[in-house]
Amino acid sequence: MVPMLLLQKHEVVGLDSDLFRNSTFGEGFREIPELNKDIRDIEASDLEGFEAVIHLAGLSNDPLGNLNPELTYEINHLASVRLAKLAKAAGISRFIFSSSCSNYGAGGDDLLNEESNFNPVTPYGISKVRVEQDVSQLADDNFSPTFLRNATAYGVSPRLRFDLVLNNLVAWAYTTGRVYIKSDGTPWRPIVHIEDISRAFIAVLHAPRELVHNQAFNVGRNEDNYRIRDLGNIVEQVVPDCRIEYAKDGGPDKRCYRVDCSRIANTLPEFQPQWNARRGAEELYAAYQKIGLTLEEFEGPKYQRIAHVKQLLSSGRLDENLRWKPVTAIRN
Numbered sequence: 405m406v407p408m409l410l411l412q413k414h415e416v417v418g419l420d421s422d423l424f425r426n427s428t429f430g431e432g433f434r435e436i437p438e439l440n441k442d443i444r445d446i447e448a449s450d451l452e453g454f455e456a457v458i459h460l461a462g463l464s465n466d467p468l469g470n471l472n473p474e475l476t477y478e479i480n481h482l483a484s485v486r487l488a489k490l491a492k493a494a495g496i497s498r499f500i501f502s503s504s505c506s507n508y509g510a511g512g513d514d515l516l517n518e519e520s521n522f523n524p525v526t527p528y529g530i531s532k533v534r535v536e537q538d539v540s541q542l543a544d545d546n547f548s549p550t551f552l553r554n555a556t557a558y559g560v561s562p563r564l565r566f567d568l569v570l571n572n573l574v575a576w577a578y579t580t581g582r583v584y585i586k587s588d589g590t591p592w593r594p595i596v597h598i599e600d601i602s603r604a605f606i607a608v609l610h611a612p613r614e615l616v617h618n619q620a621f622n623v624g625r626n627e628d629n630y631r632i633r634d635l636g637n638i639v640e641q642v643v644p645d646c647r648i649e650y651a652k653d654g655g656p657d658k659r660c661y662r663v664d665c666s667r668i669a670n671t672l673p674e675f676q677p678q679w680n681a682r683r684g685a686e687e688l689y690a691a692y693q694k695i696g697l698t699l700e701e702f703e704g705p706k707y708q709r710i711a712h713v714k715q716l717l718s719s720g721r722l723d724e725n726l727r728w729k730p731v732t733a734i735r736n
Contacts, residue, residue, distance in 0.1 A: 421443070421728070424712060433562035471714075498548055503536055514662065559679065567709055578646075583646055585651065592630070595628055621665075623668060
């Protein structure tokens with residue numbers, strides 16, 4: 405998102421506690437001015453002079469959210485609402501929140517739009533629902549929040565994650581020759597490329613206020629709702645000499661939902677998605693080839709969010725509240 409915002413001539417300042425500073429994948433990481441701070445510690449003075457907040461921070465997936473649910477609610481929910489209140493007090497007019505289609509959770513086979521019932525099944529999904537509910541109440545003539553419910557991300561980026569379904573399946577195929585599916589393959593999952601997610605945020609940023617004020621948008625395309633087994637078939641066709649294998653204990657996943665993305669397509673003409681699953685699988689395969697990805701790297705703590713955090717905890721670099729411990733000098 406950062407290089408895309410810069411290409412649009414926006415001034416961008418980052419805000420990050422940098423838990424994943426050692427998890428950069430390949431090249432292309434763009435350095436920008438940054439506040440190296442935990443979102444829980446933001447002060448009003450940190451927000452002075454900005455026109456918009458694009459709020460992406462949080463514990464970023466279901467396994468990490470399950471590590472300590474109360475901490476997930478503290479960081480993802482309470483700190484997000486506090487950030488929105490501080491932004492409003494600082495006179496920031498646009499607040500774009502990175503929500504999730506995980507809000508729909510156990511949605512079944514029906515096509516779900518933005519008015520469909522929430523049914524989250526994890527602390528991560530619950531935290532996203534709570535932020536939407538609380539921040540929407542802050543909306544007024546001077547403060548305009550928008551909630552982007554992203555489909556499951558995929559694609560190459562400088563902080564690539566392997567705990568996302570398409571990224572994961574291509575990595576299994578490339579490193580082992582197996583497209584390893586851990587469920588029975590039947591769950592529905594909408595997916596969207598990280599570049600297209602970025603396009604959605606930029607389209608909201610540029611949109612007339614009345615089109616996006618206090619609105620939620622499913623981010624993706626209707627044709628990009630896939631069953632997990634269908635994604636497996638695509639990967640099997642893209643990566644040479646691989647075969648699909650189902651985990652012996654794999655059953656149906658409670659997280660099963662299809663989403664209707666008509667609203668964003670009809671409301672924001674600037675949002676023009678460029679990617680589909682096959683092209684994304686081809687991009688991922690090429691990237692894994694380029695760096696010579698190994699099974700140890702793919703399954704190890706560098707790129708797996710939950711494993712990385714557990715490693716920081718066990719090494720004593722993070723405390724139990726996921727805050728950096730002070731570095732103490734050792735005198736010889």
